[in-house]
């Protein structure tokens with residue numbers, strides 16, 4: 001081979017290599033751009049599905065659609081998280097919770113002092129079988145012990161509310177700061193349990209109730225503090241007395257009947273702490289009683305606005 005030919009071949013080779021490299025870079029750019037556009041499209045689709053819908057029925061998360069042969073198939077939507085929002089209307093609704101706005105009877109089943117690893121899941125099972133959404137006033141100290149149960153309750157449509165962290169009156173009612181501290185620690189525990197960083201319950205129940213008892217005068221001050229912080233609070237107007245001494249099943253049910261009598265809007269106080277076996281065992285009878293008396297079951301999502309995220 002002549003010197004000149006050899007030189008030409010080298011030039012040709014290096015030109016070919018250069019072309020290959022350019023082609024590879026071009027291919028890489030095409031792949032990256034396609035991947036980017038793909039992700040953007042997927043995100044857009046996801047966002048368009050999470051447009052806030054206020055007060056929709058959360059039990060219907062499955063959408064029935066039909067395939068090409070017209071057979072109905074169930075397509076599961078992406079899960080949506082309910083984030084409570086405090087509006088003026090929500091404040092009024094909670095304030096006037098014991099007076100129903102219509103003749104229709106309604107009942108809120110509420111459970112305090114949980115979650116417990118043994119009783120709360122059983123209560124959740126009964127509620128699920130009856131397709132009832134309830135409200136749980138959880139204790140922060142117990143939420144951190146049983147986060148998966150709180151998550152289950154939340155995902156099954158129940159309202160997860162706040163009952164403070166310790167339930168020790170002398171601690172929670174020691175000062176304004178300690179009240180808010182217990183409230184905030186419990187909110188944090190709930191957020192971590194349900195894995196929804198934006199969640200804020202905005203709903204508190206005073207351990208022992210908002211009136212009466214040794215701390216009555218400070219509790220009055222604290223209700224204003226809660227107001228200023230957009231935290232709603234609620235007591236009850238019906239109970240099964242499951243926190244008082246030894247009761248029989250019959251007594252628990254009888255207490256419910258007695259204390260709900262002639263009331264159109266009923267907020268039932270019950271407990272789902274670890275020793276409330278009778279509350280679980282009588283729950284079906286309590287539900288049947290309200291059903292037989294034409295009550296509709298409500299939870300706080302029915303009177304507090306929320307957005308879906």
Ligand SMILES: [Zn+2]
Pocket residue numbers: 112113163167207208
């Ligand atoms: Zn309590």
